[in-house]
Amino acid sequence: MGEQRVRVTIEDAVADVRLARPDKRNALDQAMFAGLVETGERLKHEPSVRAVVLSGEGPDFCAGLDFTEFRAMAGRGPAPELGAPSGGGPARTRGQRAAYVWAELPVPVIAAVRGNALGGGLQVALGADIRIVAPDARLSVLEVKWGLIPDMTGTQLLPELVGRDVAKELTFTGRIVRGEEAVELGLATRTDPDPLAAALALAKEIAARSPHSIRAAKRLLDQAGRVDLATGFAAEQAEIRTLIGSPNQVEAVTAAFEKRAPVFRD
The missing domain is CATH 3.90.226.10 (2-enoyl-CoA Hydratase; Chain A, domain 1)
Structure with missing residues (x-):
């Protein structure tokens, strides 16, 4: 209904x-x-x-x-x-x-x-x-x-x-x-x-950007002002450690240097 x-x-x-x-x-x-x-x-x-x-x-x-x-x-x-x-x-x-x-x-x-x-x-x-x-x-x-x-x-x-x-x-x-x-x-x-x-x-x-970086950014920005700075800064570092070297992050860099549209995985 x-x-x-x-x-x-x-x-x-x-x-x-x-x-x-x-x-x-x-x-x-x-x-x-x-x-x-x-x-x-x-x-x-x-x-x-x-x-x-x-x-x-x-x-x-x-x-x-x-x-x-x-x-x-x-x-x-x-x-x-x-x-x-x-x-x-x-x-x-x-x-x-x-x-x-x-x-x-x-x-x-x-x-x-x-x-x-x-x-x-x-x-x-x-x-x-x-x-x-x-x-x-x-x-x-x-x-x-x-x-x-x-x-x-x-x-x-x-x-x-x-x-x-x-x-x-x-x-x-x-x-x-x-x-x-x-x-x-x-x-x-x-x-x-x-x-x-x-x-x-x-x-x-x-939607054309890396879905994992977009989701991580939303999580962090939604915490801003709702948690103390130490918690927010720690969350920021945890997210960046997960992203660096991940398949979608590598694809973002590779596509930028090759001057082509990236192909990301969900």
């Missing part, structure tokens, strides 16, 4: 993942949550995938939680306590998993955002490593409008990108941020009039 909401094609080592509910602006219902989690978990174990592009079909990335979910909330009491983390990661609920599974992928994930990325939709985009947005895209931490808080990892990931004070302003007000301002704030990486084409081009460029 869940995967009907998310479509995936893999070509030239790039997984093109699309939220596929355009008639509802790719709004998040239980089937969409399931589809995002299932797709992300499956891609974790696809060794031939070297980069992922995450986007939405139709004019929007994701307009947030489906209205029927809000109506259901109004008739329920307090939410049940969280269970144990699924898959051994820090994210506990299905909603958190739908956003954070993209951060857990071992390869770079690029979100291509056009139209609306609101509330939970924005939090899904925050799980990506890079966000390319249309200049007129509309991004918002919209939960306050519904008397809620961002609960899909946003309260923890947003301050890393924009700073604690800006994160508070965006969360307390729920104001709409256009694409160009999103870049200025650090909420997005860069703008492009065709974010999907730009994201696919970047993914293909990354």
Whole structure:
């Protein structure tokens, strides 16, 4: 059921993942949550995938939680306590998993955002490593409008990108941020009039590099600021010792000197 909401094609080592509910602006219902989690978990174990592009079909990335979910909330009491983390990661609920599974992928994930990325939709985009947005895209931490808080990892990931004070302003007000301002704030990486084409081009460029060095770089950069410097420096040296002299590293050097495109092994 869940995967009907998310479509995936893999070509030239790039997984093109699309939220596929355009008639509802790719709004998040239980089937969409399931589809995002299932797709992300499956891609974790696809060794031939070297980069992922995450986007939405139709004019929007994701307009947030489906209205029927809000109506259901109004008739329920307090939410049940969280269970144990699924898959051994820090994210506990299905909603958190739908956003954070993209951060857990071992390869770079690029979100291509056009139209609306609101509330939970924005939090899904925050799980990506890079966000390319249309200049007129509309991004918002919209939960306050519904008397809620961002609960899909946003309260923890947003301050890393924009700073604690800006994160508070965006969360307390729920104001709409256009694409160009999103870049200025650090909420997005860069703008492009065709974010999907730009994201696919970047993914293909990354996929042409040594997959082992890209994965090592992602592991290290994801640790930065989350571990002490001694731990980070030690991890850096452990990764470089693994890479030096490895088949893909030798191929990178050989191809550069021979002025040809490298052929890497996954």
